[in-house]
Amino acid sequence: MKHKPYVPKDVAGKLAKTFIQNPLTMVLGIFLLALGYISLEVMPREENPQMVVSGSTVIVALPGATAAEVERVIVKPLERKLKEVKGVEHIYGTAMDNVGIVNAAFFIGENKEDSNLKVYDKIMQNSNMFPKGAMNPIIKPLDIDVDIPIVSVAFFSNDKNMSETDLYDNVKTMQHYINGLPNVAVTDLKGGHKHQFNIEVDINKLAGYNLSLGQITQAVQSLSYNVPNIKNRTKDNEIVIFGVKNAIQTIEDIDNIIVADYFGSPIYLKQVATVTDGYNYQNFQSAQISIQSDHSFSKLQNQVTLTISKLQGTNAVIIADAVKEELSKYKDMLAKNGINYVITRNDGERANDAVNELVFHLILSIIIIAILLIFVLGWRESLIVTFTVPAILAITLFVAYLSGQTINRITLFAFLLSLGLLVDAAIIVIENIHRHYHSVDSAHKDKDELMIEATDEIGAPTNIATLAIIMTMIPMAFVGQMMGQFMKPIPANVPVALVASLFVAYIFTPYLAVRILKRPKHNEEHK
């Protein structure tokens, strides 16, 4: 019988035929794995997927108005105006004494920059709608990336003598260093107190000298004035610079301000008030910390927290590490000043842990499946299927990287979910090859041809079946709201993985099978 080469009917067979003896197949395989690995390392890591949440808050102050008045003249007109903006889902109004706040929340997924601009535009176009006496509106857009810090560091002092303001000032210096790191967006301080000269007037003494607070204010203000230097020239055209200095340099200067003349003798400020070089005690906000070490907590003590947020689309892991390193550089310097610090939030580390844990799970799953296949199909077959998994994941990762996704919990869950599905194609192909290989009918056939035929045979139903699974994932992409955004990596990545699984199964499975599988000798009848 003259041998007629097998003509593949399906894409599966065609792909298998093209690649089965092609020397580039190996190169392609290695290239794909390399791409995947690079993507895994380069892609920004996050704990949770990025959500596009847009919104703006408009704050308008109207001093002296009651809540009900603010509601009528500020909140209601503002709400009506914001209602005109397209894409706004909800408008929240809050009217309280002296100030009105209106918040416009956009539909999830609305473009952030556009939304911010729309609100800004609307307010500016209608800036004449605000009542007399209202202050300029403050428009604060919501920016999740910049608003939510990824790292927070609490600084505290062990030195009891250290003043509150020194701690704050030292942290403020640190803030500037940290802000200089690449991709750091906003740094902010919470807690702590600023330096301030306090004049505390005794009301009784004031009455005794027949003075009013207004007089004290005037007296202080008249001596405290900052002006630029004055420039003049000599006859020889040389420049001479001289300036009037602020008369207040130290607290003694304030102490000795003459506030009034009492029957011919001057009254100094120190006679009616205590002047201290202190902190802004009128600020009621403060932060405290307590740390557990050796099973006991330190007492709650004052601290200053430095918060650091990152720019959108940058890698939290790298930034958090950079912050950590920068801090350790200054550790000695801070310690010399009696300042300790503890990192109280590290989303970079958290994201990295979550990602690493899931990658570990992924590898563990692959190993378990490989072991299972060894028992059922034999170790050679198992080896082939096990190779296809990283290849498929590599392609999926690379596509995810190209489409600007990040590696987060949900992406990796999408991988874990697709893991069970994507070995299917390879298993079906290898199982069919295995069956043909071991069947007596095909004992006379050529090795390559057998591979192509076996692959081709299950091509059509496998394609359709995989398409069916992809079809189930597509509607998930249309789930709305936060939850839809949150789960987006699943419909975005599972179909890619499935399509990749088909190609990998058709290209690499027969290629490897020809080289790795051993053909049984059909001496005895095989069942």
Added chain:
Amino acid sequence: MFAKFEQAVLTGIQSQKQRKFILIGTVVGLILSIMMIPTELVLAKMLPGKNNDTFNIYVKLPQGSSIEQTTSVTNCVASIVQKEKEVTDLEVFLGMGSPLDFAGLIKGSQFKNSENVAELVVNLTKKHEREEPSYMMVQRLRPVVVKSCEPIVKNSDISFVEPPAGPPTLAAIVAEIYGKDADGIRVLAQKVETIFKKTQGLVDIDTMEDTIYDTFDIKVNPEKAARSGVSIKQINDIMYLAFEGMDIAVKNSPKYNDQIPVFLSLSNDSKRFTTKDLDAVQAKLSSLKLMNKFGMMVPVTELVSIQPTKSHPIIMSKDLHEMTNVMAETDMVSQVYPLIDARAQILKELANDYEITKTGLFDLEFKDKKSGNIYELKWDGEMKVTLDTFRDLGGAFIAALILIFLLMVVYYKSYTLSGIILVGSFLSIIGVILGHWVMDIFTTDTFFLTATSLIGFIALIGISSRNSLLLIDFTKSLMHDKGMHKAEAIAYATATRAKPIFLTATAIILASTLLAGDAVFGGLGVSLIFGTIAAVIASLIVVPILLYNADLERHFHFHEKQAVSITDPL
């Protein structure tokens, strides 16, 4: 093994009694498993709790409380947290929000700036090194903290805020109360709050509303003011300066990072009122004097009269309608069931004062029997997100079914075969629901049917339709190429396909076991594991029977009957 199974399928599908038995059994199984959801044997929730390394405690005192009072409450909370071994550090942020996080962003933590609020951040040891999950710890600490710290200042609210497993929401349950008059809303909100407090499973109940407290209005007597040549601005300035204080000058500093302000105020001893009443205010203001145009000192009290009054509570609105939120968190239970309980209780208890009509799915409309005012109660928060998500996912599920059906119709050009595949894949729901029920029995805390369970179920349709599809395709080629008879072809195909079906099923199950351990994606894992088992059983037992019942020759578009088997009486 192979031959045995083939034989079993062959006799099975040919015996009418067995066919009937299996088909009826399947239908009963389907109905029973679906009934587990309305009977609350399997509980639904959007997302379960997640084991975190951190959680926050929000402290809110009634409006008008001082920072010192707030500190006394936070100190109490801190002292309890400090007894915990697994806490690494604890931060207290007084008068402001803690560094912003996802939950805080939605709950408005960034806008906190008053003396009556505080937030605590509790950092725990790494979750791998800790036995107790954070949500269990919160559940354990909550009653202790609430019991000992809330009574320190009356009407204080302490709530525990955990990083959400999914998208953040304002609260687990939010009852939005809409109306036209603020007082009516306030009354109704308080009634709803009382009912929430009595509802089992609801904790951290809080109405987003200012408490009304005593204040004083200072009215300037225009005639006296004019006569002594003093303006209102002057009076206000002097009082502000005296009691709040003001920066009156600044000094630039080469050493510090900020300008140094010069701050003027009355000294602490001399500015405090002795008590919180009219006389004390009057007495203090009388000693405060200001200088008039003629250089004479005039006591402030000469020019003004002081009247006690009440504070103006803030007015909130959503989408241009005035409203108030009553919020509650759930204590380790799904928000669905307490909501249904609370709603039933509202319908029962408030029926005396209001005519209540049901609107929408759970929403209510109230008509005050006395005044005739109309109020509305709408549910929001995690509850609404849950409903929306389940609705959307349900839609996605139906869309997936239709897409698969159409795909199969295109492939087979037969509605019956496509129908068989669809039925076969739908049966995996039995496994999904039973799986959750079994897991619930074996786990200590409730195992919920979550949004991720639904995702798993949707993926399962695809997986099980693949099984049926490979089976039908193989049967077709056996009948077409080998000329086998229907029953034999089905039996042979089932037995041959059993191996890859089992293999792929085991692969899915093994890959999903690791998912099942995760708090959030546990539902997905369990769905996949048990759903796959059900799908395998369905495609190896139910699908062959359905195939046998169908006129395959016609559906495969064979032009003539292919062959006659010896076992076939025809």
